[in-house]
Amino acid sequence: MKTRITELLGIKYPVVQGAMAWIAEHHLAASVSAAGGLGIIAGGAAPVDFIRDEIRKARALTDKPLGMNIMLLSPNADDLAQLAIDEKIEVLTTGAGNPGKYMENWKQAGIKVMPVVASVALAKRMERAGADAVIAEGMEGGGHIGELTTMPLVPQVVDAVSIPVIAAGGIADGRGMAAALMLGAEGVQCGTVFLATPECQISEKYKDLVLKASDIATVVTGRPSGHPVRALKTPLQRKCLELEKHVDNRSLEEIEAATAGSLRKAVQDGNYEEGTFMSGQIAGMLKELHPCADVISGMTAQAEELLKNAYKRFA
Secondary structure (H helix, E strand, O other): OOOHHHHHHOOOOOEEEOOOOOOOOHHHHHHHHHOOOEEEEEOOOOOHHHHHHHHHHHHHHOOOOEEEEEEOOOOOHHHHHHHHHHOOOOEEEEEOOOOHHHHHHHHHOOOEEEEEEOOHHHHHHHHHHOOOOEEEEOOOOOEEOOOOOHHHHHHHHHHHOOOOEEEEOOOOOHHHHHHHHHOOOOEEEEOHHHHHOOOOOOOHHHHHHHHOOOOOOEEEEOHHHOOOEEEEOOHHHHHHHHHHOOOOHHHHHHHHHHHOOHHHHHHHHOOOOOOOOEOOHHHHHOOOOOOHHHHHHHHHHHHHHHHHHHHHHHO
């Protein structure tokens, strides 16, 4: 399947792996890239030396294009921006800020830049800043989200910009990919589906919760603070929702204290009581583990077949 995204990124399939903090490390990123998609190493707020090591470990596993994500509000964003240049990262995805001040240096280094956006206004701003593509992410996705769902967001972003658009949020198989392509996207970004792969190095408890999830297994917390997050329903999320019913400075402080380090507790420790198990709404579609290569090739093959059949049916 060739699109402007496959040509831009030098990949076989128009599938980008989401940059999930504490999850998107070298094993997963290298596996996705080796399978023909674009693997992403999440920068987060991790030390620069740690991310450098992750990049080099991924390089040792595959010679395919590799991506990295930078959260621009992170205290070490400047250092990570330079690290991407030093390590010759092919693609950068960005979030939580404007990459404008780094763009010239990244362009000179030959890096392709694809900011994650949750609105048309932000997509336009990123195009003006020099982005090569944008990732339009709907609130169906896991982790930090916006307010628009994927179905209305993607076509409006496609209409608003001339650069390629990648759809994200609520995509787990070829049906989701075909729908995204029909909306005008030229690729998809997936996160939650890669949690259900052998290559993903999360705790067994995390994987078990994802595989046992139902269609209504996720909940959004954090809206009162302005930073909504989608995760699986667990004791911590229920506690946060209860505190959010009566929002004041004290309850917000309690939520902040309770959630500090909670993603790491989920990813590394499988701590059900204190962990935040970020997940998108498509978790209910995942019933067993599949290798990254099977996820990517199967998704693309199914999308192609569906689009061909649709053409035959309505031609």
